Amino acid sequence: MKTEKEKFNLPSFIINNALKIEKVFILMCIISVIMMPFVKVNYDLTKYLPDTAPSKQGLDLMEEEFGYPGTARVMVEGVSLYEAKRAKDAIENVEGVDMVLWCDTSTDIFQSSDFIDEKEIEDYYKDGCAVMDITFVEGDTDELTKEAIDEISSILGDRGYMVGMAVQTKSLQENVAKELNMIMAVAIVMIYIILTLTTDSWAEPILFLTVMGVAIILNKGTNLFLGEISFLTDNVVAVLQLAVSMDYSIFLLHAYTRYKEHGMGMKDALRAAVDEAFKSIIASSLTTIVGFIVLTFMRFRIGFDLGLSLTKGIVTSLASVLFLMPALIIRMAPLLDRTEHRSFMPAFKKSSRLIFKFRMPILITAAALALPLYVAQGMNSFLFGNASVGAGEGTQVYEDSLKISEIFGRSNMMMAIVPAQSNVKEKELSEELSELPYVKSVTSLTDELPEGIPEDFLPESITGLMHTEDYARILLYTRTKEESPAAFDAAGEIEEIIRSYYPDDSYLVGGTPSTMDIKEIIVEDYALVNILSLIGVFVVVMLSFDSIAIPVAVMMPIELAIWLNMAVPYLRGEEVNYIGYIIVSCIQLGATVDYSILTTSNYIDSRKKQGLSKRDAAISALEKSIPAIFTSGSILTICGYILYFVSSISAIGDLGHLIGRGAWMSMLLVLGVLPPLLVLVDPLIRKNELARIKDFISDRRKKKNVGQRSHKNN
Numbered sequence: 160m161k162t163e164k165e166k167f168n169l170p171s172f173i174i175n176n177a178l179k180i181e182k183v184f185i186l187m188c189i190i191s192v193i194m195m196p197f198v199k200v201n202y203d204l205t206k207y208l209p210d211t212a213p214s215k216q217g218l219d220l221m222e223e224e225f226g227y228p229g230t231a232r233v234m235v236e237g238v239s240l241y242e243a244k245r246a247k248d249a250i251e252n253v254e255g256v257d258m259v260l261w262c263d264t265s266t267d268i269f270q271s272s273d274f275i276d277e278k279e280i281e282d283y284y285k286d287g288c289a290v291m292d293i294t295f296v297e298g299d300t301d302e303l304t305k306e307a308i309d310e311i312s313s314i315l316g317d318r319g320y321m322v323g324m325a326v327q328t329k330s331l332q333e334n335v336a337k338e339l340n341m342i343m344a345v346a347i348v349m350i351y352i353i354l355t356l357t358t359d360s361w362a363e364p365i366l367f368l369t370v371m372g373v374a375i376i377l378n379k380g381t382n383l384f385l386g387e388i389s390f391l392t393d394n395v396v397a398v399l400q401l402a403v404s405m406d407y408s409i410f411l412l413h414a415y416t417r418y419k420e421h422g423m424g425m426k427d428a429l430r431a432a433v434d435e436a437f438k439s440i441i442a443s444s445l446t447t448i449v450g451f452i453v454l455t456f457m458r459f460r461i462g463f464d465l466g467l468s469l470t471k472g473i474v475t476s477l478a479s480v481l482f483l484m485p486a487l488i489i490r491m492a493p494l495l496d497r498t499e500h501r502s503f504m505p506a507f508k509k510s511s512r513l514i515f516k517f518r519m520p521i522l523i524t525a526a527a528l529a530l531p532l533y534v535a536q537g538m539n540s541f542l543f544g545n546a547s548v549g550a551g552e553g554t555q556v557y558e559d560s561l562k563i564s565e566i567f568g569r570s571n572m573m574m575a576i577v578p579a580q581s582n583v584k585e586k587e588l589s590e591e592l593s594e595l596p597y598v599k600s601v602t603s604l605t606d607e608l609p610e611g612i613p614e615d616f617l618p619e620s621i622t623g624l625m626h627t628e629d630y631a632r633i634l635l636y637t638r639t640k641e642e643s644p645a646a647f648d649a650a651g652e653i654e655e656i657i658r659s660y661y662p663d664d665s666y667l668v669g670g671t672p673s674t675m676d677i678k679e680i681i682v683e684d685y686a687l688v689n690i691l692s693l694i695g696v697f698v699v700v701m702l703s704f705d706s707i708a709i710p711v712a713v714m715m716p717i718e719l720a721i722w723l724n725m726a727v728p729y730l731r732g733e734e735v736n737y738i739g740y741i742i743v744s745c746i747q748l749g750a751t752v753d754y755s756i757l758t759t760s761n762y763i764d765s766r767k768k769q770g771l772s773k774r775d776a777a778i779s780a781l782e783k784s785i786p787a788i789f790t791s792g793s794i795l796t797i798c799g800y801i802l803y804f805v806s807s808i809s810a811i812g813d814l815g816h817l818i819g820r821g822a823w824m825s826m827l828l829v830l831g832v833l834p835p836l837l838v839l840v841d842p843l844i845r846k847n848e849l850a851r852i853k854d855f856i857s858d859r860r861k862k863k864n865v866g867q868r869s870h871k872n873n
Contacts, residue, residue, distance in 0.1 A: 170433040174426050177486035184483045188373055191380020198379070199387040200335075202300055202328045204738075205673040207389070207460040212676040217666025221576050224627045228257055229299035230572050231308065231323035234290040234563045235315050243289030249314050250293065255307030260292040260602060260636070282567065282599050290567045292636060299325040300332075320559040324670065330556045334807050335390055342805050346398055349797045350405070357790040358409075359416075361498040366484070366491055367408045371401050374479040378472040385468070389461050391738070392468045394811050395802065399469065399818070402798035403447060403750045404476030406791050410443075411436045411480055415488060425492055429485050436481060442703055443753055448473050449695035450749015454742065456691060457684040459677060465742060504786050511781035515774065518835035525832045529719055536725035541737040542642060543678040554807050570599060571641050573650065573669035575633040577661045585631055588660045592635060597649050602634040641670040650675060678737070685741045692745045693718075696752055704759070708843035712836045713755040714748075716828040721747050723828075724821040739814035743821060750795060751825035755833055758784040762837045763844060773841050777834040785830065792826035795819070 173180065208215040221227060235246050244263055251259045262283035283290055293311070295304045304325050312319060347368060354364035375397045382388050414435050418428035451473065454466025488495070514521075575592075577585065586605040593601045604625035625632050635653065639646040650671045657665050693714070700710040721744055728735045761783045765776035799822060802815020837844065 169437070170430045173433055173482055173485050174430050174489075177489050180482050181486040181490075184373060184479070188376050188380075191376045194380040194383040195376075198382045198385075198393075200332075200390050200393050201387050202331050202390045203298075204389075204461065204677060207464070208673065208676055209458050209460070209680065212680065213666060214668055214672040214676045217576055217668040217672070220630070220666060221574065221632070221668055224576070224630045225632055226296065227298040229295040229297060229301065229304040229323075229325035229328075231293045231295070231311075231321055231325045232290065232563065232570055233293060233311060233315060233322075234288055234320040234559075234567070236288045236318050236320075238287060238289055238318070240284060240289075243284060246289070246314060247291055250291065250311055253307050253310045253314070255296050255301075255303040256311075257294040257296045260294075260600065260634070261289070285566060288566050290563060290570070292570060292572060293323070293325075294572075294634070295325055299328040305329050320562050322556055322560045322563060326559075327556050330554060331390065331808060334554065335394060338806050338808070339394055342394075342398060342801055345801050345805060346401060346798050349801065350401065350794055353790065353793050353797065354405075356503045357786065357793075359499055359502055360495050361500060362491060362494045363412060366412070366487055366495070367405060369487060370408050370479050370484045371405060371476065373483060374404065374472070374476040375400055377475040377479070378468065381471060381475070382468060385464070388468060389464050390808075391461065391810060391814070392465045394806070394808075395814055396465070396468045396472055398798045398802060398815075399746065399750075400472035400476060402795040404473060404480075405794055406753065406787070407436075407440045407444070407476060407480040408484055409787075409790065410440055411484055412488065425489070429488060433481065433485055440477065440480065443756065444473055444477055445699045446696050446752045446756065447749045449699055450692050450745045450752070453688045453691040453695060454745055457681075457688060457741075459681045459684055461738065462684065462688065462742070466745075469746075504789075507782050507785040511778045511785065514781055514830060515778050515834055518777075518838075521831045522835045525716075525719055525828070529722070532719065532722040532726045535729045536722045539725065539729045539740070540734045541678075541740065542734050543674050543681060543737050568638055569640050571637045571639045571646060571669070571671060573635045573637065573653065573667055573671060575635065575653070575657050576666045576668060577631050577633065577657065578664050579626055579629055579631045580661075584660055585633070588657065589633060591656055592633070592653065595637075595649075595652070597637050597639060597645070598653075599636040599638050600634075601636075604631065639671075642674050646671045647675055681737055681741060685737075685744070688741060688745055692748050696748060700752070700756065703756070704763075706844060708840045709759060712833065712840050713752065713759055715836060716832040717748055717752050717755060717825055719832065720751070720821060720825040720828045724817060724824050727820065735817075736810050736813045738810060739817050743814060743817040746818060747821040747825060751792070751822060751829070754784070754788045754792065754825060754829040757787060758829060758833050759837060762834070766841070766844070773838045777838055780837070781830060781834055788826055788830065792822050795822035796826075 205215065205218060210216070210219075218227065233250070235243060238246065243261070247259050247261050247263065250256060262280040295301075295307060297303045308321065308326055308329055312321065315321075351364045351368065354367055355361065358364060378400060379397065382392075411432055414432035415428050418431045419425070421428075423431065448470055451466050451469040454462040454469070457463060457466075575588075577588070579585075582605045585603060589601045589603045589605060592598055602625075637646070637649050637653075639649050650667060650669075654667045654672070657667060696714065697710045700713050701707060704710070724747065725735075725740065725744070758780050762776050762780035765771045765779040766773070769776075769779070771779060796819045799815045799817070799819025803812050803819060804815075806812045806815065
């Protein structure tokens with residue numbers, strides 16, 4: 160049997176095997192770097208719809224029967240009808256282009272201009288500008304489609320403008336690749352500056368960033384095991400991981416420094432610091448993990464994708480801090496000692512007293528604003544679909560869209576997939592749809608088929624685009640945006656008409672129907688993840704403090720900060736991307752609730768261990784907490800705003816804006832609202848109600864066991 164000294168001790172194992180652990184991490188980093196290029200990135204939000212969504216069922220059926228074509232809309236300005244016709248013919252001959260819809264399908268443009276009714280062709284030719292709707296052979300993200308877009312762009316030259324999902328997706332991919340490196344570079348520089356101001360050595364920020372860099376590489380490489388990740392995950396997780404996990408490495412180094420100052424040798428101090436870090440860092444990370452993991456319960460599966468990657472990021476950060484960082488501290492110890500500098504952080508004594516002095520006005524103001532903010536944050540105008548993601552202000556797609564819409568208005572393509580039962584019924588449906596005031600054009604095989612000519616007389620290259628053995632495809636273009644109340648109403652009416660002809664096995668697919676399903680599903684998801692995150696964090700905090708009152712006090716400032724953050728877009732009249740809205744509510748709770756936990760822990764220590772009065776304990780808690788909260792909150796704020804200012808992708812920019820603004824709001828409300836709340840619930844805090852319940856249950860069990868043994872003996 161092993162003695163106490165011979166028993167396995169993890170901190171000692173880490174210190175004694177530091178060199179080997181270092182080599183293991185180097186090997187894992189090399190493997191992760193090799194895996195990273197093979198991680199597939201998805202740019203289509205419709206891929207994350209559940210299989211039960213009607214538009215997803217329709218898309219799957221269309222892909223199976225006809226393929227999943229990409230779409231684009233192009234305009235060329237300063238051309239005659241004949242020049243536009245030549246451009247259209249050239250585009251049709253581009254490899255990867257399926258069909259091009261223009262006015263020459265219904266009007267003979269070679270006849271004298273005196274016989275051409277300008278009103279009939281104004282949807283396609285006006286003021287020397289021609290606009291055409293293009294359908295590609297392959298999907299929006301396919302390499303063949305991207306090559307086709309490049310060739311079309313060269314055909315049109317400087318006079319061309321291009322929009323549509325295929326163009327938007329290509330632009331999105333190019334912008335993502337270009338901006339990601341810039342975002343990380345700016346984030347690293349800004350975080351280095353913050354860490355330099357808040358630490359005591361010039362080399363400490365290098366140590367922290369090295370550890371976090373390793374954790375990010377491991378997380379990005381292991382994304383290969385997820386099969387495919389969203390562009391949102393690929394872009395924001397690394398920055399959020401860097402911002403949220405930095406506290407762990409700061410805590411470990413500060414604990415190591417503290418033990419050294421108490422006279423311990425380097426390895427003994429490091430061993431004690433690792434032992435302390437295991438208990439506190441893992442406990443602290445649980446609230447963050449809960450906030451992230453609940454995203455995986457979303458029916459809209461981008462939440463699973465993002466939540467799992469964020470959670471994995473926290474795990475790799477914990478592993479890097481607890482196992483790799485001690486080895487790096489041993490290696491960098493002489494450099495850390497040589498580069499020590501005086502602390503640039505003030506003591507915060509006066510500011511702590513000032514905050515507590517105005518506690519009641521702060522608390523009353525917060526209480527008065529709570530209900531209005533809660534109502535306001537639920538009244539935002541939201542965007543849900545693909546079009547709201549990659550065509551934001553500042554992108555070429557956005558500028559081209561404005562130019563085309565200014566001349567020709569909107570054009571939104573949808574496709575009806577119906578059973579191939581009867582050409583007569585299909586033609587009647589096409590004619591009824593054509594008569595709708597917002598429908599610009601309807602294209603079906605029965606419309607193109609000359610009267611009296613059997614379908615079999617046409618080549619398969621033509622019929623295969625619109626008919627298969629079992630299904631027919633009908634293309635519709637409406638004069639609406641892809642995402643708007645008018646577009647939703649139009650799609651709803653079109654679906655009703657289609658089902659009046661084909662009650663079963665008929666679908667309407669396209670950006671608008673998919674966005675309608677995304678909207679319905681994601682709104683339900685918000686209610687679910689919001690409740691789960693609140694319950695999860697509440698339980699973790701409750702078990703950590705053995706109290707029911709403390710979690711209420713801890714979470715109130717954070718929830719108020721979330722409501723305030725989400726109310727700002729409504730008050731400013733801005734539209735919000737709903738994906739960012741739902742994700743940030745979990746991220747802000749999970750990432751910033753630690754500010755409340757730290758302040759509460761410091762308050763309880765001041766009351767119970769130091770015996771301070773409620774007032775002095777609150778001031779002491781502020782004084783101890785402000786430096787750590789300022790460091791962590793500043794990093795998260797800066798990283799969020801970097802995403803906002805650097806990224807031209809609206810979904811990423813909006814997410815960054817919400818994260819950055821939410822971080823500093825959480826900081827201010829925790830420091831302003833929590834101390835007076837803790838003073839108010841102080842009697843409950845000192846009772847440790849859960850601990851007393853546990854003791855009561857334990858005593859009852861002991862008495863029961865004693866009684867049972869006594870009965871047996873008798």
